[in-house]
Amino acid sequence: MIEGESVDRHHWVPKREGGKDWGWLHRICHKKLHSLFDERTLARLYSNPDALKDHPDIVSFVKWIRKKPNDFIGRHDRPRTRRK
Secondary structure: OOOOOOEEEEEOOOHHHOOOOEEEEEHHHHHHHHHHOOHHHHHHHOOOHHHHOOOHHHHHHHHHHOOOOOOOOOOOOOOOOOOO
């Protein structure tokens, strides 16, 4: 990861759900997670990187993002509906 505006801190269990542990993520990956999942779903099902790696939307996103430069930020829209 490149230090600067292309990385964000991500709480693996959202603070609202009682999480304290966090790690660095590329900003675009962080935005993708929050565009796909609400905080409760992140806390219950995807509270670590290993839990996310086999999700089909994440797999296709990773294939796409690997072709971009390390400092690529991009954008993601807000979720259309809350996923459970």
